[in-house]
Amino acid sequence: MGQLLVDEDLVPDRILTSSAVRAVATTELAAGEFEQHVDIEVTRELYLASPHTYVDVIEEMGHDAECLMVVGHNPGISALVTVLTGECEEMSTAALAAVELDLDDWAEIGSAGEATLAGFWRPKKLGPRED
Numbered sequence: 570m571g572q573l574l575v576d577e578d579l580v581p582d583r584i585l586t587s588s589a590v591r592a593v594a595t596t597e598l599a600a601g602e603f604e605q606h607v608d609i610e611v612t613r614e615l616y617l618a619s620p621h622t623y624v625d626v627i628e629e630m631g632h633d634a635e636c637l638m639v640v641g642h643n644p645g646i647s648a649l650v651t652v653l654t655g656e657c658e659e660m661s662t663a664a665l666a667a668v669e670l671d672l673d674d675w676a677e678i679g680s681a682g683e684a685t686l687a688g689f690w691r692p693k694k695l696g697p698r699e700d
Contacts, residue, residue, distance in 0.1 A: 570595075570663050570692055571602030574638075577688065579667055583608045583634035585626060587615035587641050595663055596640045608634075615641045620649040624679050631675025654686040665690045 574580050580603050586596040588611050600607050614626050618641060631637050639646070647660040653668055660666065667688035672678060 570665055570690070571599035573665065573690055573695065574599060575602055575604075577667070579636065579665075579688075580605070581607055581634065581636045581638035583610065583632060583636075584638040584640065585610050585612060585615065585630050586639075587611075587618075588613040589616055589642065592616075592640050592642070615639070617642055618645045620645055620652045623649045627678050628676045631678070634675070637675065650686065653684040655683055656686040656689075658686070658689050661691055661693075663692045 584596055584600065584607055586592050586609060592615075593611055596609055600609060610630055612626060612630065614622060618626070623639065623641065623645060627637065627639065639649075641649075643660055647658065650660060650666045650668065651657050653670070654666075658664075658666060665688070666686060668684045669687045670678065670684040671682070
């Protein structure tokens with residue numbers, strides 16, 4: 570999935586991840602594919618968070634990232650994608666949803682209106698990786 574982020578020109582400037590061991594490990598594996606350093610912020614607040622909590626964390630910790638990646642858990646992360654975009658996609662393990670928002674600051678995410686689901690990928694549907 571890290572290579573997919575590179576290939577799709579979706580490498581984030583900042584990553585917010587749940588403090589769960591599996592979430593941190595997944596984040597570090599993905600970030601290992603990036604050519605540049607990416608700030609990773611680990612927070613317990615994203616562990617089993619509601620969509621509202623995700624929004625609060627993004628508003629507080631998104632800072633000046635132009636492209637922000639959030640790594641979390643179901644059911645909250647799937648519900649967040651639905652709340653933001655109106656699209657109902659199940660965020661299976663290591664799934665990636667690219668959400669486009671029209672805002673100038675992450676503090677506006679709660680009032681940004683509907684966003685666009687610009688892309689959605691599941692690792693099992695990508696096939697084997699060719700090195």
